[in-house]
Amino acid sequence: MDVRRVLPHPALRNVVRSFGERRASLGSRVLTFPLAARPQQIIDIYLGDPLRIRTKGGDLEAAPEIAVVGPQGSRRSQIYASGELHIFNILLQPAALHRLVGIDMTSLINEGIAARDVLGNRALGLRDAVLSARDFASRVAAAERWFGMMLEHDVAEDGIGCTSSRLLSARGNVRIDTLVKQSGLSARQFQRRFTTQVGLSPKRYARTARFDSTLTAHRNQPAKSWTHIIHEAGYFDQAHFVRECHTLVGLPPSQFIGDWENIFSLDMAEIYNS
Template identity: 40%
Template sequence: MMEFYLAERYGIGWLNDPVGLSPETAVVGPQSRPGLSIHLSGVVDVFTIHFQPTGLYRLFGWPIPSLVNEGVELADLQPSARSLRDAIAAGNSFAERVVAAEWWLMKASEAAAPGSTMDHAARLLLRSGGIPIADLAARAELSVRQFERRFTAAVGLSPKLYGRTARLARALAFKERRPELGWAEVALATGYSDQAHLVRECTALAGTPPRRFMSQTFNNGPTPPR
């Protein structure tokens, strides 16, 4: 995604590392490990553009694996993006900012790479997260190794890790929509074998069990211990 900080910038830290300021305009790559902390202060005014899993690769041809767990100054990757930030900052409303972003992205899309089987595979994993990699490779008429290499180049994460993160995101979003359900019910509804499986995956990927993660992330207070 792209983030445009139009007032105070976020403070970003990893585990025990010192907190540093985010770039003024950041390209944020896929996240593959826990430990990221975001610190807010002052006036926060951020405009964010989210992309489909292969969107940045198709639009700009950037080396997406090098962006994993990173926030990079957008202008270093795409100098023409300075005009985009200026146009977004000049917008007097959210709608005007959207128009500015859409115009710039439409111009960028004129040189975009055509769609590929990796786009379809990423969307399938985003929806389900549990499709066997061998099945996706067969649909793409590739060997498993070829498929993994091409997918990682386009998305940044391996298909297996991407599927795991997509499934966890679905589980957490499902719980946010259905707070009355217990975690065992959420786990079974979103493709986990049981609640313990969901807890292990959330701890591995997000660094904390799901109940604590929801409380910290969405600031909803303690989640009922069901």
């Protein structure tokens, strides 16, 4: 697996967290893994064979050529990878899509849909620019130019973008009432604006970010005990983490982790959890 990841130009870092790309030749081998609860907003552009997705036990469907994937608040989908994988990946800031196109992000929770349904015809411009670029650096440059054009019509932030990014960077370990006070909004206003711009409520987003960071820590430090990882993530004890796994995944860790670890055969977390 060839995995690359770079930070965007500083002028774009309030909307883009990173650009990434991964390539692999799997042939007829099929890897499958669950799409776990996670806070990220992602744009995937397929330059090779697309991933296939089964949602809630339904039919297996190929991902769109360019897809927008919203935050995942619970396990609903199983991912299947095979053939020639070549995916250009854009990891967005938590409130980026709302800022760019004004979408109510609650409509994208647990969804991965054609980017044109979110971005309109502008999605075709992004797709064509990336597909016509000759290498990773050129694809990053093309995507940066596209975001630069999108930001020409940018609207002023109301603080939710900074707040949600801070909550994500802290892996969910920030008191929500502290964020409310710093925002200058009432608790009700903060809750409503955060949910609209990010998709999940502040509390749910914090829980999802913490859960996602815990899985990432296990991936990065496989020899480290779960007890240490769980405590460092901010859970009271193992029982607390098990309850969260039931809530966010619908399964106990013993039935979920082994299946989920297939994702690392593709090094996808190198991008998604950056």
